[in-house]
Amino acid sequence: MQTLDVALAERSYPIHIGPDLLSTSLIRERIRGNQVMVVTNETIAPRYLERVTASLGDLQCDTVILPDGEQYKTLATLERIFDALMEKRHSRTTTLVALGGGVVGDMVGFAAACFQRGVDFIQVPTTLLAQVDSSVGGKTAVNHPRGKNMIGAFHQPRSVIIDIRVLDTLPEREFAAGMAEVIKYGLIRDPRFFDWLEQHRSDLQRRDDAALTEAILRSCRNKAEVVAADETEQGNRALLNLGHTFGHAMETFTGYRQWLHGEAVAAGMVMAARMSRELGWLSNDDVARVAGSLSPWGLPVTAPEGMTTADFSDLMALDKKVRNGRLRLVLLKRIGEALVTGEYHPNALTRTLEAFCDKG
Numbered sequence: 317m318q319t320l321d322v323a324l325a326e327r328s329y330p331i332h333i334g335p336d337l338l339s340t341s342l343i344r345e346r347i348r349g350n351q352v353m354v355v356t357n358e359t360i361a362p363r364y365l366e367r368v369t370a371s372l373g374d375l376q377c378d379t380v381i382l383p384d385g386e387q388y389k390t391l392a393t394l395e396r397i398f399d400a401l402m403e404k405r406h407s408r409t410t411t412l413v414a415l416g417g418g419v420v421g422d423m424v425g426f427a428a429a430c431f432q433r434g435v436d437f438i439q440v441p442t443t444l445l446a447q448v449d450s451s452v453g454g455k456t457a458v459n460h461p462r463g464k465n466m467i468g469a470f471h472q473p474r475s476v477i478i479d480i481r482v483l484d485t486l487p488e489r490e491f492a493a494g495m496a497e498v499i500k501y502g503l504i505r506d507p508r509f510f511d512w513l514e515q516h517r518s519d520l521q522r523r524d525d526a527a528l529t530e531a532i533l534r535s536c537r538n539k540a541e542v543v544a545a546d547e548t549e550q551g552n553r554a555l556l557n558l559g560h561t562f563g564h565a566m567e568t569f570t571g572y573r574q575w576l577h578g579e580a581v582a583a584g585m586v587m588a589a590r591m592s593r594e595l596g597w598l599s600n601d602d603v604a605r606v607a608g609s610l611s612p613w614g615l616p617v618t619a620p621e622g623m624t625t626a627d628f629s630d631l632m633a634l635d636k637k638v639r640n641g642r643l644r645l646v647l648l649k650r651i652g653e654a655l656v657t658g659e660y661h662p663n664a665l666t667r668t669l670e671a672f673c674d675k676g
């Protein structure tokens with residue numbers, strides 16, 4: 317097992333990474349009270365829920381099983397968690413455990429931030445995307461029909477427990493979606509990791525344990541460093557949003573049903589790369605290299621069917637990085653270095669959107 321720390325003073329916490337961690341005492345050790353609510357979904361429950369509850373010893377342990385899917389990452393679904401907490405008489409010293417992918421993790425984190433104005437929670441991520449990104453950093457939220465993650469809070473977990481064995485049951489499409497966020501770290505701040513990912517693509521495609529552990533570790537290290545330097549996104553944390561302004565627009569446009577988050581981020585990162593070329597920062601070869609790092613995973617590099625430039629503009633105007641009416645975007649200075657900026661000629665954005673919507 318390897319352990320990293322997210323250094324946030326009194327809110328610091330460990331990330332444990334290794335095989336077969338689900339049934340160890342790691343979760344139990346981080347629980348401070350005598351009550352725990354394990355929240356998961358209908359797909360994950362039959363596979364992993366019992367293993368987790370069995371590891372919790374003599375605590376009062378209750379469970380909630382949510383419906384599966386991004387379309388359920390809503391305020392309405394959150395109520396099921398609050399109802400269960402009230403029904404089972406959980407108090408302020410309870411701990412919520414998020415057993416699942418980013419959807420479960422984001423909702424449980426938000427429920428923990430809200431219940432009695434804030435209780436402990438532990439992330440037990442079961443998708444690659446959740447292991448490398450969403451379980452770390454304390455961004456929690458639900459979606460609004462008009463915008464992604466619009467209602468949420470910053471609330472850090474007590475610990476993150478990454479059992480790489482649970483990825484054995486993860487479908488290919490979900491695994492690839494997680495790779496989009498892994499590749500993101502290489503693009504925004506870690507060019508050596510980007511090179512490494514290109515060199516080890518086939519090892520990762522066959523889910524070789526050593527390569528997978530290395531990819532998860534290096535991703536979590538990148539995320540932990542960014543979060544430790546800027547917990548609430550006053551500055552450089554926004555770099556983790558590469559591809560997301562475009563991607564969130566695509567997810568919202570498709571009603572949170574058609575495209576996976578990682579797929580939308582992949583297409584969004586290609587858009588960001590193309591816009592960076594418009595601004596003279598990336599070459600044609602760089603853009604081809606960005607797209608070429610994503611497409612072998614079957615990730616989309618074109619816009620959803622029927623989405624127009626007007627759709628993009630409308631939805632992107634609601635992005636959380638808008639400041640005083642000006643849309644700020646995360647763009648690439650070069651492969652391995654990103655910046656967030658609102659200082660670009662609007663034509664560069666128009667040309668990027670037109671090219672993307674016309675022919676992809």
Ligand SMILES: NC(=O)c1ccc[n+]([C@@H]2O[C@H](COP(=O)([O-])OP(=O)(O)OC[C@H]3O[C@@H](n4cnc5c(N)ncnc54)[C@H](O)[C@@H]3O)[C@@H](O)[C@H]2O)c1
Pocket residue numbers: 357359360384385386389416417418419420422442443444445446449450451452453454455456465482483484485486487490493494576577578
């Ligand atoms: N908070 C953050 O910092 C952050 C970062 C990135 C993404 N996100 C959010 O995360 C969400 C996407 O997360 P995701 O990609 O994990 O999607 P997800 O949570 O929907 O999980 C993907 C699918 O895999 C299934 N699944 C999960 N673990 C499995 C396993 N081990 N075996 C078999 N099936 C399994 C799930 O039931 C689901 O059907 C989005 O809502 C996105 O906005 C948040």
Ligand SMILES: O=C(O)C(=O)C[C@@H](O)[C@H](O)[C@H](O)COP(=O)(O)O
Pocket residue numbers: 449453455464465497549553554556557560636
């Ligand atoms: O942790 C962050 O910060 C991120 O931006 C990570 C993203 O991968 C993630 O999708 C996040 O939920 C996006 O946040 P949002 O503030 O743009 O909704």
Ligand SMILES: [Zn+2]
Pocket residue numbers: 449497560577581
């Ligand atoms: Zn993301």
